[in-house]
Amino acid sequence: MATIHVAAQESEVPAEPQQVLNDLSIQIATVNGSGSQTANTVLLRSIFQMGIPVSGKNLFPSNIAGLPTWFTIRASKHGYIGRKKEIDFLVAMNPETAEEDVRELRAGSAVVYDERLNLNRLRNDLTFYPVPFDQLVAPICPDAKLRKLVRNMIYDGVLAKLLGVEMEEIQKALQKQFRRKAKAADLNWNAAKAGYEFAEKNLQKGDHFSLQRMDETRGKIIIDGNSATALGAMFAGVTVVTWYPITPSSTVCETLIEYMKRYRIDPETKKATFAIVQAEDELAAIGMALGAGWAGARSMTATSGPGISLMAEFTGFGYYAEIPAVLFNIQRVGPSTGLPTRTAQGDVLSTAVLSHGDTKHPLFFPCSVEECFSMAIDAFDLAEELQTPVFVMSDLDLGMNNWMANPFSYPSKPMSRGKVLSKEDLDRLGRFERYRDVEGDGVGYRTLPGTNHPAAGYFTRGSGHNEKAHYSERPEDYVNNMERLVRKFKTASRLMPGPVLQESRKKEIGIIAYGTSHWALIEALDQLKQEYDIEASYLRVRAFPFNEQVRDFVRRHARVYVVDQNRDAQMAQLLRLDVEAEEVTKLRSVLHYSGLPIDARSVTDAIVSQEGVK
Amino acid sequence: MATTAVPPAPPKKVNRIGLDIATYKGSKSTLCAGCGHNAISERIVEAFYELGIEPHRVAKLSGIGCSSKSPAYFLGSAFGLNAVHGRMAPVATGTMLANRTLLAIGVSGDGDTASIGMGGFVHLMRRNLPVIYIIEDNGVYGLTKGQFSATADLGSKLKTGVVNDLPPIDTCALAILLGATYVARSFSGDKRQLLALLEGAVAHRGTSMLDVISPCVTFNDHEGSTKSYSYVKDHDEPLADVTFVPYFQDISVDYEPGTVTEIEMHDGSRIVLKKLATNYDPTSKGEALRILTEAHDKNEIVTGLFYVDTKRENFLDLLNIVDEPLATLPESRVRPPKQVLDEIMVELM
Numbered sequence: 001m002a003t004i005h006v007a008a009q010e011s012e013v014p015a016e017p018q019q020v021l022n023d024l025s026i027q028i029a030t031v032n033g034s035g036s037q038t039a040n041t042v043l044l045r046s047i048f049q050m051g052i053p054v055s056g057k058n059l060f061p062s063n064i065a066g067l068p069t070w071f072t073i074r075a076s077k078h079g080y081i082g083r084k085k086e087i088d089f090l091v092a093m094n095p096e097t098a099e100e101d102v103r104e105l106r107a108g109s110a111v112v113y114d115e116r117l118n119l120n121r122l123r124n125d126l127t128f129y130p131v132p133f134d135q136l137v138a139p140i141c142p143d144a145k146l147r148k149l150v151r152n153m154i155y156d157g158v159l160a161k162l163l164g165v166e167m168e169e170i171q172k173a174l175q176k177q178f179r180r181k182a183k184a185a186d187l188n189w190n191a192a193k194a195g196y197e198f199a200e201k202n203l204q205k206g207d208h209f210s211l212q213r214m215d216e217t218r219g220k221i222i223i224d225g226n227s228a229t230a231l232g233a234m235f236a237g238v239t240v241v242t243w244y245p246i247t248p249s250s251t252v253c254e255t256l257i258e259y260m261k262r263y264r265i266d267p268e269t270k271k272a273t274f275a276i277v278q279a280e281d282e283l284a285a286i287g288m289a290l291g292a293g294w295a296g297a298r299s300m301t302a303t304s305g306p307g308i309s310l311m312a313e314f315t316g317f318g319y320y321a322e323i324p325a326v327l328f329n330i331q332r333v334g335p336s337t338g339l340p341t342r343t344a345q346g347d348v349l350s351t352a353v354l355s356h357g358d359t360k361h362p363l364f365f366p367c368s369v370e371e372c373f374s375m376a377i378d379a380f381d382l383a384e385e386l387q388t389p390v391f392v393m394s395d396l397d398l399g400m401n402n403w404m405a406n407p408f409s410y411p412s413k414p415m416s417r418g419k420v421l422s423k424e425d426l427d428r429l430g431r432f433e434r435y436r437d438v439e440g441d442g443v444g445y446r447t448l449p450g451t452n453h454p455a456a457g458y459f460t461r462g463s464g465h466n467e468k469a470h471y472s473e474r475p476e477d478y479v480n481n482m483e484r485l486v487r488k489f490k491t492a493s494r495l496m497p498g499p500v501l502q503e504s505r506k507k508e509i510g511i512i513a514y515g516t517s518h519w520a521l522i523e524a525l526d527q528l529k530q531e532y533d534i535e536a537s538y539l540r541v542r543a544f545p546f547n548e549q550v551r552d553f554v555r556r557h558a559r560v561y562v563v564d565q566n567r568d569a570q571m572a573q574l575l576r577l578d579v580e581a582e583e584v585t586k587l588r589s590v591l592h593y594s595g596l597p598i599d600a601r602s603v604t605d606a607i608v609s610q611e612g613v614k
Numbered sequence: 615m616a617t618t619a620v621p622p623a624p625p626k627k628v629n630r631i632g633l634d635i636a637t638y639k640g641s642k643s644t645l646c647a648g649c650g651h652n653a654i655s656e657r658i659v660e661a662f663y664e665l666g667i668e669p670h671r672v673a674k675l676s677g678i679g680c681s682s683k684s685p686a687y688f689l690g691s692a693f694g695l696n697a698v699h700g701r702m703a704p705v706a707t708g709t710m711l712a713n714r715t716l717l718a719i720g721v722s723g724d725g726d727t728a729s730i731g732m733g734g735f736v737h738l739m740r741r742n743l744p745v746i747y748i749i750e751d752n753g754v755y756g757l758t759k760g761q762f763s764a765t766a767d768l769g770s771k772l773k774t775g776v777v778n779d780l781p782p783i784d785t786c787a788l789a790i791l792l793g794a795t796y797v798a799r800s801f802s803g804d805k806r807q808l809l810a811l812l813e814g815a816v817a818h819r820g821t822s823m824l825d826v827i828s829p830c831v832t833f834n835d836h837e838g839s840t841k842s843y844s845y846v847k848d849h850d851e852p853l854a855d856v857t858f859v860p861y862f863q864d865i866s867v868d869y870e871p872g873t874v875t876e877i878e879m880h881d882g883s884r885i886v887l888k889k890l891a892t893n894y895d896p897t898s899k900g901e902a903l904r905i906l907t908e909a910h911d912k913n914e915i916v917t918g919l920f921y922v923d924t925k926r927e928n929f930l931d932l933l934n935i936v937d938e939p940l941a942t943l944p945e946s947r948v949r950p951p952k953q954v955l956d957e958i959m960v961e962l963m
Contacts, residue, residue: 275930291712411949450713
């Protein structure tokens, strides 16, 4: 019979442990390829369905089967959905990592584990819940081959009993998961029940964490950032999608394919109002996207760091030839093998100036799945308005993890296709000059191949052309063109979303963050205030080029911390190039680059330490 | 007052859509005098003029190199995109995805295709994208002053005396193996054959790959080169005499039975291949590859239409794209209504 091991050394644990309700993080340690994803998703959904704000993060290896994987679920009555540094509840299913996982826990945490691992010998300040998974799974799953997949569902049942997750919600979540596969749903349900019943009979609650129904998730959705990006692209009216598989961006296009097949087939002809092509490499993917953009399509590609590097030459060409395209950069840690499946804001600096010669590109920084959706739509409009490649800088944490969010809003404006002259326009005008700055915003008029007018055709090249798109190597033509491109970049800063501001009355400490760091930031601001009485202003950058509000924010504050999820303070570097010389020394950095999503505690600690607070 | 009658100017010669040949010309070539590429541009002008192609429907695509400059020298009123080195294939692909009603003509070189652009080349062939893919093949990098390219023959000599010690890549054999559906080799100096092959390519609705040997007068036209004018003239072995009969011309010619192979193109045009030394069947991949392999062994340059397949589905049909250009579909056809978003949101709750 299973035994319970409650902390014995009273001195290390508060004598009267406080009950903690709806505020915990669960870490499930498994081996990848063991089918734990279903169990984890069902658990996450069940908590969500109980009305408790929840988030999930998958920390997985670059591997298909056999390496350690951790899934963390955070439930927070305060609505914090960033990563929590501390683990409260560990489910140890992986013999390889179990001992280390247990050693890293804080005193007072709890461990559900495979009985065979004997983890209770390791510590005496934790609550241990041994579960005989193999014995439990055998009777409910006679097919030995399926056992590996069903086995994980047992811990959902155990956790349901220990924490108070409602079994009806687990059942509902399972039905959602296995929509048309009743047999699989039943099998998994039996496993969850077996876990629950085992825990009911054999485990005595020894920890102080619990979950209880709230009403904070009504009307919310759960979606990953890449799916949100795909939806954004579909509602942006994308027509040509060219891509090359790379983690963590592949699911942008894979999900898009599914949605487009459902919603973008012409009802009359049954033909596709889109083309999606898996290219031979990233060079071809961006080349096709630019070819399509030149010919007038709303085109896109999605990639990640190494792919961005390969797209560098073509991006510069797109900048000089002035061709629209949207590039989704789902950022990750650096090159080759090692940590490609870990998150980072790794390409901020390199993407901003991607390519050779003088180049700079508009970048969007979504922080949420809502912004993945809305900024995708904005990016397609902007690319055509500015006639240039535009980047949307997501990251692995945002792209591949499930996030709770408000339902997305349908685009409020019609598609903006930019300055395109039709046959009728040309009939009226008689002629046009492709690169003439008619309106002073740096953006010329273009025609699309196929426009039936003798004056429509023009020849597109890289760096050497005059206003008429004629070949030119004349210095004054080149300078004229380069200066117009600067005007165009200024237009970009006017058209792109400004920062989001949360101003403190004290104008002393400012914090600048972007992208997924936002979720750690809003929690860190509370920690700073509650624990250290530090009130800081917060500015969230949403786009590059920066606008005047960003510069003003730096001017107004005595010290400005820039939060980057990379080693080299990439956003801070961009800001240093942008603010006035005397402001540069105000900029400090909070850096997080372990491959894990940034957490509030790390931000708080870094700021407190730099502020010299004891 | 007496007036003298001015004789009316002779009517300008125009093609079947009423355009004169000047409309099909481009800006003045900046390539070397005598460059084979200029002759190819002239044939392109002729082919498009004779067939009465509307210039606004034409997209000219290229990469980088002497070859890739040439789209500026024909069809000046068409649309042109001079991209980056080795990437004509992807920009041509994107262009055709965006607007399938265009007629795409891509010009590349042997360096631009067979080295840096090989990835794009093989995959375009494999997709059978409707595009005319011309390689202006001179065996050297001209614009960087005469390095060997990957189509240079084994043993061929540079002006500096350097001998090429690697076997050439046969782009025609590759194209056939990979799935291109109209594959030919010609010589910039053979006006008649090149024109007929170009016109056939215009009529074809799949990938037309034309490797045109086009001597570089500056860096590869000397003794010891296998891509010089004199070498190619001496070693050119045309497979058949090629005639193109467009669908709008009602010409029937009597030939001795067994001496002619006719290929009917999608639009009703015909390619007539008149037997020369041997009977050649251009619908057999195996036969094409055999001829090419044997020619290499014998140090001959075989020219002509090696392979044609008018049945294989092209890439745009395979993708089941709507008939209209994707580029200009109205918002109502590319942005699903609000109710679709609502439906998806409910699924995600």
